Amino acid sequence: xxxxxxxxxxxxxxxxxxxxxxxxxxxxxxxxxxxxxxxxxxxxxxxxxxxxxxxxxxxxxxxxxxxxxxxxxxxxxxxxxxxxxxxxxxxxxxxxxxxxxxxxxxxxxxxxxxxxxxxxxxxxxxxxxxxxxxxxxxxxxxxxxxxxxxxxxxxxxxxxxxxxxxxxxxxxxxxxxxxxxxxxxxxxxxxxxxxxxxxxxxxxxxxxxxxxxxxxxxxxxxxxxxxxxxxxxxxxxxxxxxxxxxxxxxxxxxxxxxxxxxxxxxxxxxxxxxxxxxxxxxxxxxxxxxxxxxxxxxxxxxxxxxxxxxxxxxxxxxxxxxxxxxxxxxxxxxx
Ligand code: TYM
Numbered sequence: 001x002x003x004x005x006x007x008x009x010x011x012x013x014x015x016x017x018x019x020x021x022x023x024x025x026x027x028x029x030x031x032x033x034x035x036x037x038x039x040x041x042x043x044x045x046x047x048x049x050x051x052x053x054x055x056x057x058x059x060x061x062x063x064x065x066x067x068x069x070x071x072x073x074x075x076x077x078x079x080x081x082x083x084x085x086x087x088x089x090x091x092x093x094x095x096x097x098x099x100x101x102x103x104x105x106x107x108x109x110x111x112x113x114x115x116x117x118x119x120x121x122x123x124x125x126x127x128x129x130x131x132x133x134x135x136x137x138x139x140x141x142x143x144x145x146x147x148x149x150x151x152x153x154x155x156x157x158x159x160x161x162x163x164x165x166x167x168x169x170x171x172x173x174x175x176x177x178x179x180x181x182x183x184x185x186x187x188x189x190x191x192x193x194x195x196x197x198x199x200x201x202x203x204x205x206x207x208x209x210x211x212x213x214x215x216x217x218x219x220x221x222x223x224x225x226x227x228x229x230x231x232x233x234x235x236x237x238x239x240x241x242x243x244x245x246x247x248x249x250x251x252x253x254x255x256x257x258x259x260x261x262x263x264x265x266x267x268x269x270x271x272x273x274x275x276x277x278x279x280x281x282x283x284x285x286x287x288x289x290x291x292x293x294x295x296x297x298x299x300x301x302x303x304x305x306x307x308x309x310x311x312x313x314x315x316x317x318x319x320x321x322x323x324x325x326x327x328x329x330x331x332x333x334x335x
Contacts (some may be wrong), residue, residue: 008271010185011040012146014047015067016088016135017061018054023212023283024201026075027254028152029189034076036150042082043144043315044072047169049087049094049136051128054122067294070304074293083318085311087140092319097132099326103169104135112157136164143319145178152201153189156182173329176322188254193229197243218284225280226273236267236275245269245272248279255282 013033015025023030033044044069045266051061065086077084087093109115119126129136137158141149142165151160159182166177191201195210207226216224232242238249238260249263252275258266296298297304328334 006041008041009147010144011042011148011150012141012144012180013150014050014140015068015072016047017064018051018056019064019203020067020193020213020215021071021075022201023214023251024152024191025203026214026287027251028077028154028185029150029193030072031188031254032150032183032185033330036148037076037078040148043318044077044082044084045090045140045141045311045315046072047137050133053133054118054129056238058214066301066304067298068179069292069296069308071290071296073304073307074290075214077310079307083311084217085313085315086308089308089312090315090319091138092143092316092323093139096143096319096323096326097136099330100135100139100158100165100277101132102170102330104138104165108161108164108207109134111334112161114154115156134158134161134331135165138165141180142166143322145322146180147178148183149180150183150185152191153184155182168325172271173326176326177331185254187244187250191251192247194224194247196249197229197247211254211286212283214287215294216287218288221284221287222277222280225276225283228276228292230272230276234271235269236272237264247275249276252279252282253287255279309335 010032013029015021015029023028033042036042048061048065051064062162069086070086072084073079112134115131115133118130121330122130138161141162149155149162151159159180163179165183166179170177170179173264191212191323193205194212195205201211203211203213209227212221212224225248228244229247230248231242233242236245236249238246249260250261252258253260267278324334
């Protein structure tokens with residue numbers, strides 16, 4: 001009998017190089033990315049063009065981009081199995097973004113909560129890029145005809161916008177884009193700050209005790225968990241109103257693979273101090289091999305640059321097909 005080759009579904013996702021990744025990035029996105037390599041055709045990239053929406057120190061941005069790329073590899077993203085590249089190395093992204101900008105509506109972009117938050121935070125630099133950021137992101141996804149986009153909960157609105165934009169474009173110009181679905185982790189889609197468990201853990205937080213960077217050393221990690229803000233009760237249970245403890249239980253569950261019920265049982269009658277130490281140790285243990293691999297990779301600049309170049313060339317070949325199709329459909333005269 002003739003063998004039918006099963007074509008794998010495509011995954012695409014990106015991360016900004018605005019500093020070392022946090023435990024939130026790791027739990028909300030990168031662990032899923034790593035696991036999905038087995039069953040899907042995956043593409044992951046460093047979203048450096050996105051980072052320009054906030055003023056960056058140029059030398060720092062270059063350094064962070066190299067580091068972010070090395071970190072992705074250190075987290076288990078395998079360039080032999082997955083496509084890994086830097087966004088600005090593939091010019092189709094910026095081109096696609098312009099074409100899509102002409103189908104995106106001011107009203108829908110103005111409703112994006114991330115735009116509202118970032119405009120409030122950077123009131124002296126509310127640039128047009130900050131406003132059209134979701135269009136660039138939609139282009140990233142649609143260029144690769146992605147089936148699923150694994151992201152944390154904070155990107156949900158951008159994903160819905162991408163779907164609306166793809167449907168609108170397809171409606172006016174014919175079927176060009178696959179309409180993608182978001183893919184969110186069961187636990188860890190929204191890891192909270194250790195200092196204010198009602199707000200998201202973020203690498204741009206001015207207080208470094210609020211987040212775990214995945215390159216923090218063991219003692220730093222343990223100390224940050226010891227200082228984590230919780231509540232004035234004593235019970236380790238997952239319950240509404242216990243934001244700090246809920247966050248720690250979620251982190252411990254993702255790090256150890258234990259269920260919430262198992263964790264509650266393990267720490268029954270034990271105090272917050274014992275629990276916080278256990279969470280800190282579990283996180284430090286999990287991140288140690290990533291730190292070691294990062295240190296090895298970052299010393300090998302040549303390997304990183306070669307891997308980036310191979311990724312950029314492959315990404316260009318794939319994305320150019322969609323870009324050319326979109327250009328023809330909107331009526332641009334092809335050379
Ligand atoms: P970025 O760089 O802010 O974050 C990268 C990924 O980490 C997730 N994340 C979190 N998940 C759980 N808890 C948290 N506290 C937490 N903080 C961050 C984010 O949801 C994201 O999945 N716009 C994107 C980058 C991007 C992109 C794309 C993503 C550009 N183009 C195309 C997917 C597809 C961003 O700024 O992510």
